[in-house]
Amino acid sequence: MTSTHADDDLQTVTLTVNGSERTVAVPPHRTLLDGLRDEVGLPGTKSCCAEGECGACTVLLDGRAVNACLVLCVEVEGRDVTTVEGLSRNGLTDLQEEFLNAGAVQCGFCIPGQVVSAEYLLRTNPSPSEEQIREGMSGNLCRCAGYQRIVRAVQATAVRRGGGHD
């Protein structure tokens, strides 16, 4: 929390999170991941390795998938962030349903990051091959090793959106 820092260390940042404008005060070295979880109050973005290895904190920054642990909160002034909560404002998405249908959710911890990465993949490539899915999702680790079912969930969503790959 910010209480450990003197007020003059804090920098005010205004950003758009899931369509709403939010203003937070953070020290300059605070990551977007911490800002989203601790200041904005959205815990769906998971904190795991915190160094860009695991993908649990994947969010969309101006529509592009990034690791929130490798973005400074202060640099997102005026920019647009979509978290897993923002993808599912109107209930589960088709992608999330297919994760459940495929049994891809085991312990569940990595799933928010998996879902955001898969959403980004399908937006940039609506008809991905299995190889492209595996490559596109290679930055998201699953300690339960549910990879096969995650790939199937992404394939099923592509088909459902009319972009199945032969």
Add this chain to the structure above:
Amino acid sequence: MPKYYRPTSRADALTALAGAGTGARPFVGGTDLLVGLRHHTVEPELIVDLKGVADLPEPIVVTDDGVQIGPTLTMGELAAHPLVQRWYPALVEAALTVGSVAIRNRASLVGNSCNGSPAADTAPPLLVHDARVTIASQDGERTAPLVEFFLAPRRTLCGPGELVIRIDLPRPAEGSGSAFRRLTRRRGVDLATVSVAAVVDSDGRVVLGLGAVGPRPIRTELPGPVDLTDEPALIRLLDEQLEVATPISDVRASREYRVATLRVLAKRAVLAAADRRTSREMAS
């Protein structure tokens, strides 16, 4: 705790970098810097974010003579550029091995060089393509071949108060081909154990770039044109020339394993580069 500064002009950025000296860190993608901040291996006083600077060179400019790459071009943008794919397939292959999709959406090509890692994936292909680096400071600009830019692990020609503002890649010679091969412990999000880039021209002249087998990325050439149909001769030449590599043992591999796999990867890179000389297109 570092301060964060987002200048809007190159002059302001250079003034800030000069003012803070060794305490300043230029910042674009942050994929190395933020890991350093987290582990306290880097403790800058000032982080200078270059993404708001309006008058730095464009991310990428194509000319008749080659391409000019600015500080903010990401690995993802580089790898997706059609002309880069056609002219520098080894560089595209290397960029696509960096991290993951999310890392490549942030990491910059210039930052990858400035980080000064001996294992930087894009260093070997930039070296074989004879990249040149332009460094700016308040005193003006200077240009150096990339091979002179890497000094030692984490040390480059770009000193305090300076900023790499451009990497220039000359257009490859007509009829040449390039390829990149890398060995890692796992596919995606791991640093190279050994990496090799090769350019082979129409006469069989071979240039190699070697990563993670010395204190800095290495550029070397095979002596004279090589008859690539004579594989034993190629292997013999590679064995002699790869003596320039001085790998160490670390968490990724032993010295002996690196020496052995370097020869295998180098041969594969040379043959793949040679194969591309006719099509000059990157296999998808």
